[in-house]
Structures are given as C-alpha cells and as structure tokens.
Amino acid sequence: MSIVKAVIVAAGSGKRLPGLRPKQFLPLAGEPMLAYSLSSVQQAASVSSVVLVVPEGEIEEARRIAAGRFAKLAQVVCGGAVRQESVRIGALAAGECDVVVVHDAARPFAPAWLFDAVAAEAAAGGAAIAVAPISDTVKQVDDAGAVAATLDRSRLVLAQTPQAFRRELLLEVLDRAKGEGILATDEAALFERFGRPVRAVPGSRLNFKVTDPEDLALARALAGEGPAEMRIGNGEDIHPLRPGRPLVLGGVAIPFEKGLSGHSDGDVLAHAVIDALCGAASLPNIGELFPDSDPRWKGASSLDMIRQVASRLREAGWQAVNVDSVVLCDAPRLGGHQAAMRQAMAEALGVDPGRIGIKGKSAEGLGAEGRGEGISARAVALLRRVPARAEGSKAEEAREEQATRGRR
Numbered sequence: 001m002s003i004v005k006a007v008i009v010a011a012g013s014g015k016r017l018p019g020l021r022p023k024q025f026l027p028l029a030g031e032p033m034l035a036y037s038l039s040s041v042q043q044a045a046s047v048s049s050v051v052l053v054v055p056e057g058e059i060e061e062a063r064r065i066a067a068g069r070f071a072k073l074a075q076v077v078c079g080g081a082v083r084q085e086s087v088r089i090g091a092l093a094a095g096e097c098d099v100v101v102v103h104d105a106a107r108p109f110a111p112a113w114l115f116d117a118v119a120a121e122a123a124a125g126g127a128a129i130a131v132a133p134i135s136d137t138v139k140q141v142d143d144a145g146a147v148a149a150t151l152d153r154s155r156l157v158l159a160q161t162p163q164a165f166r167r168e169l170l171l172e173v174l175d176r177a178k179g180e181g182i183l184a185t186d187e188a189a190l191f192e193r194f195g196r197p198v199r200a201v202p203g204s205r206l207n208f209k210v211t212d213p214e215d216l217a218l219a220r221a222l223a224g225e226g227p228a229e230m231r232i233g234n235g236e237d238i239h240p241l242r243p244g245r246p247l248v249l250g251g252v253a254i255p256f257e258k259g260l261s262g263h264s265d266g267d268v269l270a271h272a273v274i275d276a277l278c279g280a281a282s283l284p285n286i287g288e289l290f291p292d293s294d295p296r297w298k299g300a301s302s303l304d305m306i307r308q309v310a311s312r313l314r315e316a317g318w319q320a321v322n323v324d325s326v327v328l329c330d331a332p333r334l335g336g337h338q339a340a341m342r343q344a345m346a347e348a349l350g351v352d353p354g355r356i357g358i359k360g361k362s363a364e365g366l367g368a369e370g371r372g373e374g375i376s377a378r379a380v381a382l383l384r385r386v387p388a389r390a391e392g393s394k395a396e397e398a399r400e401e402q403a404t405r406g407r408r
C-alpha cells in the first residue's frame with residue numbers, strides 16, 4: 001500500500017473573477033468554496049493527510065474555516081506567485097510519501113472517489129490526471145473569428161484536477177521546469193513535455209473549475225443555493241396634532257403651526273416604517289421595543305429608533321429591500337420635503353434612498369386627518385434573507401465594510 005498525501009492549491013488571486021475575496025473563499029450556499037475540496041479529500045480513503053496552500057495573509061482565515069472539521073488537514077502554508085510554485089511548496093510541505101495528489105480549491109465538486117482513482121493510477125504508472133469528456137463539437141477559429149477547422153472530438157478531453165504523481169517524480173519535474181524557466185498551467189503538462197507518461201482517468205464534468213462569474217453562478221446553483229427568502233411586513237400609526245409641538249415626519253422638521261404629540265418626537269411616518277420592518281422580521285412591535293414607560297425614548301428622534309431596528313434586522317439576518325409608505329393629511333403639504341425625508345430614513349436604515357417610497361395623500365376633509373386633528377401613516381417593507389455567514393466571520397465583515405467605504 002502506498003502512502004498518499006494531498007495538496008489543495010488555493011493560493012491564487014482569481015483575476016478572472018474579480019470581487020472582494022479570492023474566489024476560493026467565496027461562499028457557495030453559505031460555505032466557503034475551499035471547504036468543499038477539503039471535505040472531498042477528507043472522504044477519500046486513500047489520502048492520509050492534506051496540505052492546504054493559501055495566499056499570503058490568509059493562513060489564519062483558512063485555519064478558522066477548517067477548524068475542528070477536517071482531521072486530515074495537517075498544514076496550511078503560504079503559496080507562490082504562480083500555481084506551479086504553489087504546487088511545489090505544497091509537495092515539499094507534505095513530506096515523505098509515495099504519491100502526491102494535487103487539487104485546485106477552485107474545483108469544489110470533485111468526488112472523493114476521483115482522488116483515490118488518480119492516486120492508484122499514479123502509484124502504478126507515475127502520473128495520472130482526471131479528465132472529462134467534451135460534449136460539444138470543437139472548432140478552431142482564426143484571428144478574424146472565422147471557423148478554420150473542426151477537430152476530432154473523440155480524441156479530446158478536458159484536463160482537470162485531481163492530478164496525482166509519484167512524489168519524487170513530481171519534485172524532479174518541478175525542479176527541472178524551474179531550472180529551465182518553463183511554466184505550465186498544470187503539472188501533467190510538464191510531465192508530457194519531459195516525455196513522461198500520464199494516464200487519463202475519466203472524471204466528471206461537474207468537476208469544473210470556477211473561473212469566471214458564470215462559473216460561480218453555476219457552482220452556487222449546484223451547491224443548492226436558491227433564491228433568497230423574502231418577507232413582507234406592514235405598519236400603521238396615527239398621532240394627534242397639538243399646537244406648540246414641532247412637526248417631524250420621516251425624520252425631517254416641517255414648518256407648521258402644530259406638531260404631532262407622542263412620547264418620542266411623534267414621527268408617525270417613521271413609526272409606521274418601523275412597524276412594517278419589525279413585522280416582516282417577526283421582531284416585537286414599536287411599542288414593545290421602545291415603550292412609553294422608558295424615559296430613554298422621551299422626546300427621542302424616531303430616526304434613532306430606525307437605526308436601532310436596522311441593527312436588529314442585521315443581527316437577525318435580514319436586509320431591507322425596499323419600504324413604501326403613505327402619509328395621510330390635508331395640511332401641511334409634503335411635496336417639498338419628500339426628498340429630505342427619503343434621504344433621512346434611508347440613511348438611518350442603511351439603504352439607498354431609491355429604496356424608500358413616500359407619498360403624501362390628502363384626506364379630502366374626511367375623518368380626523370381631514371379635520372386636521374391628526375396625521376396618520378401606513379408603510380410596507382420587504383426584507384431579504386442574507387446568507388448565513390460562517391461563524392467568526394467578523395474579520396470578513398470588517399473587510400467588506402472597509403471595501404464599501406473605499407467605494408463611496
């Protein structure tokens with residue numbers, strides 16, 4: 001029985017999939033991509049231990065992702081500037097063994113049996129790679145974009161990883177390539193170049209490499225990531241108008257002879273919005289969250305309440321998609337204040353003002369609103385579930401926050 005060790009290369013920067021994080025750290029159905037490969041290799045019976053190769057500065061993050069889950073993970077090391085160098089570093093770190101199986105962290109769907117299959121072939125013949133059939137007809141095109149030829153598909157396959165090699169051969173080939181300044185996109189290409197045999201093991205087309213945004217969308221669908229859960233909520237409020245009070249609506253002070261009474265600033269619009277948001281997320285309603293009996297909220301700005309609700313929504317895993325509202329009153333006219341109200345509530349909620357709708361509606365002289373005794377407001381809010389973050393991803397959150405600030 002030969003001793004087989006695996007090297008998962010995850011030290012690339014993913015230039016063809018630009019984003020906040022290198023692709024191998026992006027979540028697929030809530031789980032970082034590289035965890036998929038660690039899980040496959042953990043289940044591969046022939047593999048005794050694993051080295052994970054990551055970019056500089058990511059060792060701690062990789063350890064955190066793997067913590068307590070992948071018993072075979074022996075080491076996390078820092079990779080090189082090119083894939084070939086990352087493979088060399090990993091193969092050296094793996095230490096004594098018969099066969100090294102190299103796998104791209106960017107291929108999350110390699111089945112466990114494929115690691116065993118290439119390892120067994122490499123133990124026998126020196127080198128073996130996983131390949132997938134090509135189902136489309138393959139054409140060659142010229143520089144002008146015209147079809148020049150049709151290739152014989154029956155002799156063509158797609159080269160994938162895992163790729164397995166007898167360790168001493170792999171190190172010899174990598175050293176020679178380094179000495180001669182030869183770079184290849186996979187190690188098998190170096191074996192071919194130096195005239196050494198490589199066996200092809202039929203794998204699976206699902207073992208594709210996540211390279212560009214389309215691949216990422218495919219991978220996420222395959223991982224079972226569905227459309228995000230949505231929730232809707234509605235809220236309503238009415239306050240009496242009293243002389244001598246400032247009138248605040250949607251967080252904006254509006255010049256008027258009367259103002260809305262209430263324990264806080266009496267902002268009916270903000271209160272209706274808060275109740276819509278809380279209702280959608282099944283949080284306690286505004287009266288329970290900010291009780292009249294609590295002196296902290298006496299004369300408080302309702303925008304501060306929206307801010308508090310926004311942070312409770314984030315904690316509960318919800319993000320506001322949009323809010324729409326109606327304010328019912330005959331006077332004052334709200335027309336000139338809507339933009340400022342949208343801006344104020346959007347800022348408090350932490351969303352773009354384009355996600356806030358406010359409509360002033362005349363009561364046509366009817367009811368309490370029509371008689372100028374009070375103002376009422378109604379609101380609906382739509383929330384979207386944000387994918388569960390892996391625990392301890394505070395560092396990632398901070399990085400995202402920083403990146404967002406950078407963009408502003």
Ligand code: CTP
Pocket residue numbers: 009010011012013014015016017024053079080081082083084086087103104105106107209210211
């Ligand atoms: N890789 C690596 N070290 C490098 C470059 C790549 O370990 N210096 C790894 C990648 O993390 C990936 C695998 O090699 O798991 C396949 O490479 P590729 O798909 O080319 O990934 P990137 O180089 O990260 O992407 P791009 O070429 O788009 O920049």
Ligand code: MG
Pocket residue numbers: 012083
């Ligand atoms: Mg690359």
